[in-house]
Amino acid sequence: MMGGPALGLMRPRLDEEGVTRQRIKPGTVRRIVPYALRYRWSLILLAVTTALDAAIAAASPLILKMLIDDGILPRKLSVVVWLSVTIAALALVNALASYVQAYSSGRVGEGLVYELRTALFEHLLRQPIAFFTRAQTGSLISRVSTDINGARQAVTTLLSQAVSAALTLVLVISAMFYLSWQITLASLVLFPLLLLPGRMIGRALQRLTREGMQIDARMGSMADERFNVSGAMLVKLYGRPAEEAAQFAKAAARRRDLTIAESVYARMFFIGITVLTSLTTALVYGLGGSLAIDGVLELGTLVAMLTLLLRLYSPVSQLASMQVEVMTALVSFDRVFEVMDLKPLIEERPGAVPLPAAESGAPAAPDIEFSGVSFRYPSAADVSLASLEAISVPQPERADEAWILDDLNFVAPAGKLTALVGPSGAGKTTITQLVPRMYDPDAGAVRVGGHDIRDLTLESLRDTVGVVTQDAHLFHDTIRANLLYARPEATEQDLVEACMSARIWDTISSLSQGLDTVVGDRGYRLSGGEKQRIALARLLLKSPPVVVLDEATAHLDSESEAAIQRALKAALADRTSLVIAHRLSTIRDADQILVVEAGRIRERGTHEELLALNGLYAELYRTQFALQENTGEEVGSAAGAPGPA
Structure with missing residues (x-):
């Protein structure tokens, strides 16, 4: 009982000796x-x-x-x-x-x-x-x-x-x-x-x-x-x-x-x-x-x-x-x-230009292209400091780290819904994180509307791409403030319409303080499904030309999910959508399905085309989605469980 982290708190660890004894630069x-x-x-x-x-x-x-x-x-x-x-x-x-x-x-x-x-x-x-x-x-x-x-x-x-x-x-x-x-x-x-x-x-x-x-x-x-x-x-x-x-x-x-x-x-x-x-x-x-x-x-x-x-x-x-x-x-x-002195890995290049659609304010949706994209997560030395991590373990050399994406090539057509499916750890979430430039690829290019996103201004890219993650984050503030984070100039009517489209207005209106209800630390005064619907309302309020959904309806019950799917189908019409599929309805509505495995696109096509191939998608469908089709109930599996991909 004497070892472990408790003892480490008494004196500097070996890796901290250099931190606590270092001289002033x-x-x-x-x-x-x-x-x-x-x-x-x-x-x-x-x-x-x-x-x-x-x-x-x-x-x-x-x-x-x-x-x-x-x-x-x-x-x-x-x-x-x-x-x-x-x-x-x-x-x-x-x-x-x-x-x-x-x-x-x-x-x-x-x-x-x-x-x-x-x-x-x-x-x-x-x-x-x-x-x-x-x-x-x-x-x-x-x-x-x-x-x-x-x-x-x-x-x-x-x-x-x-x-x-x-x-x-x-x-x-x-x-x-x-x-x-x-x-x-x-x-x-x-x-x-x-x-x-x-x-x-x-x-x-x-x-x-x-x-x-x-x-x-x-x-x-x-x-x-x-x-x-x-x-x-x-x-x-x-x-x-x-x-x-x-x-x-x-x-x-x-x-x-x-x-x-x-x-x-x-x-x-x-x-x-x-x-x-x-x-x-x-x-x-x-x-x-x-x-x-x-x-x-x-x-x-x-x-x-x-x-x-x-x-x-x-x-x-x-x-x-x-x-x-x-x-x-x-x-x-x-x-x-x-x-x-820690230089950000993601920086706007000198002479970066805004996306034309973002510059003109037009709602026209651009396409998304991954061209020869390879990616692996940066090492600790590239992005952090030992004195900020407190607990350090030996880090592998950059050259030994595994590739998360390997020579990835695909196009998500403008105004169409592209679904990503695949086993946990395949790289689906990483793909969605590269689009809004949370990371930069190590090789190849990600293009939006034909423009390499590294040549675009970060403001125009973030205005163009809207994202809802599986773990929807809310600030410890009112519902109104969390919604206005997407569009500060939005009117009361805009807020109400977005909440109605996300099927959350009935819940909000039943609260004693309505939109002025404080959601608590990270939104924990709300259920998981309520948080996700508020996050979806925030996305709808932003109304971006490109929408990325990382299993954004995973915490919803079937009835709420079906209602939101109908709302999203109308709200996201003519917008480019890249969605990590969690429900059968998402797959059936997709104009294109990309089957991701080990950082590569193994199969692509529509639902019927991929079932006819009787390959990896057909196997995933049988283990994850078939029971949903037969019973209408959500079934979790290793293949569809969210992971660090």
């Missing part, structure tokens, strides 16, 4: 600059107010010296009054400068985070389906939320601190040299030692931070997979809540240990700084006191020097701690840019 800082420069005016305002703040910090001790030496000791009340008024005025100016400084740094920092977050979200949406089949959802959410938040903290805090600390340091040291070069040199002897711990501790914290982010992403993935309806149901049905809780507890324990280690390292760093600053203060007290006793320094000068020394600790401490903060913050940026 060169050029990470340089890549941040363009995002910040988009807020150059806020940066300028930040620099001005920071310089003013630093100047006031350096000038205040000098005014204190003048107050003592030129006002209090000579008993000149007017000098005391004017210098007191000056100090009060500088305090008000400093308060205003601090306010503007906070606003400017916040605007730059939050603006940079906004730019990064939106760019990352858009970039993730451009990734191919193969990317999402490998990457854990929790890991992706972690990049968009946790990692970006780490970047926010770095920018908003460090941006103002770095400039302020540097300017304050220069001005304070200059003022100290002006008052007493002896005490200044003595106080600066130990200060370089403050910078040494930062680099060593920063390296350790970088590794801990990266591993902590990996643990956070893994716990997020566990929560995402167990807290949706399907995951929660699986856990309960198999009686595994205790084991799941134990696995999560082990991951949380590892995160706890990492946080404790981070806290200890940070405390060690500040303990070192405190000791060194205390030694420096003692040195200055002794040397300054002796010089004052000997009459070398005036009393006001000594007080001003001690005040300046205290002012010096803050920027030096900030610069030293910033080493640690910058090195750990760069982990967040590095993880974000790591994903941003």
Whole structure:
């Protein structure tokens, strides 16, 4: 009971060692600059107010010296009054400068985070389906939320601190040299030692931070997979809540240990700084006191020097701690840019053109042609990152992977219904995924209306091709919002007509909130058949010239399926349809049937023609469809069961 995934959550797996220990990539800082420069005016305002703040910090001790030496000791009340008024005025100016400084740094920092977050979200949406089949959802959410938040903290805090600390340091040291070069040199002897711990501790914290982010992403993935309806149901049905809780507890324990280690390292760093600053203060007290006793320094000068020394600790401490903060913050940026550098496999070519039908808005249906198409799924290295998968297994070389489609050739005629049948794993679903360009073929070409789909704009292709999958997905929103996703400008009447055509309006109208009913996570408040009919209504609302149905009526009862088939037959008239057949009625209505086996078209023709051949189709028909014809009931079989094809 000690092995398995539970133990893997306690420490990084072998494949994760490289992820948690990897160094920051060169050029990470340089890549941040363009995002910040988009807020150059806020940066300028930040620099001005920071310089003013630093100047006031350096000038205040000098005014204190003048107050003592030129006002209090000579008993000149007017000098005391004017210098007191000056100090009060500088305090008000400093308060205003601090306010503007906070606003400017916040605007730059939050603006940079906004730019990064939106760019990352858009970039993730451009990734191919193969990317999402490998990457854990929790890991992706972690990049968009946790990692970006780490970047926010770095920018908003460090941006103002770095400039302020540097300017304050220069001005304070200059003022100290002006008052007493002896005490200044003595106080600066130990200060370089403050910078040494930062680099060593920063390296350790970088590794801990990266591993902590990996643990956070893994716990997020566990929560995402167990807290949706399907995951929660699986856990309960198999009686595994205790084991799941134990696995999560082990991951949380590892995160706890990492946080404790981070806290200890940070405390060690500040303990070192405190000791060194205390030694420096003692040195200055002794040397300054002796010089004052000997009459070398005036009393006001000594007080001003001690005040300046205290002012010096803050920027030096900030610069030293910033080493640690910058090195750990760069982990967040590095993880974000790591994903941003992942080039999408499916991209629009320069000079891509829209489909003529899509461009003119005409409903004319184009034909679909597969010409010498060969395809195999991309490897993990091509589409994903090890840090996004969390669980890695040895991946075969690309050359050893099996071909899903092998030299596939066929034409789905314009305005006709083409049915795909074949055993599970034959490649039927893969064919339907190539049409809307979810993947690109490794060889050959897929053409729509005579155009290679790789030469078309993605927008026009997606406008032309409408797809309903077997597992119809609905967002956790209202029925109305899910329908309008297909055509945002649709009217209420359009929605009602689409729902009536999909035979789902009676169900929707019986709900207390009608179209404004929230469907729940992934539509689980609805039955499988209801979800499919809403998905079909969404397709009908889009009304595309090309329709792809991947067993889209598999979850419907016979009566509902028959009604929808009649609706689809009317709605899809004169449209090019490519349908994975699940029902006998689909096959009988098909203008062409393609029998797919092992990634090739083995037979093609009409229902009667293929039965006459007495080949693979006839065998499939006898095992899957004949009983439907005789009894009118759905019969599942291995040949017709949905699979990963």
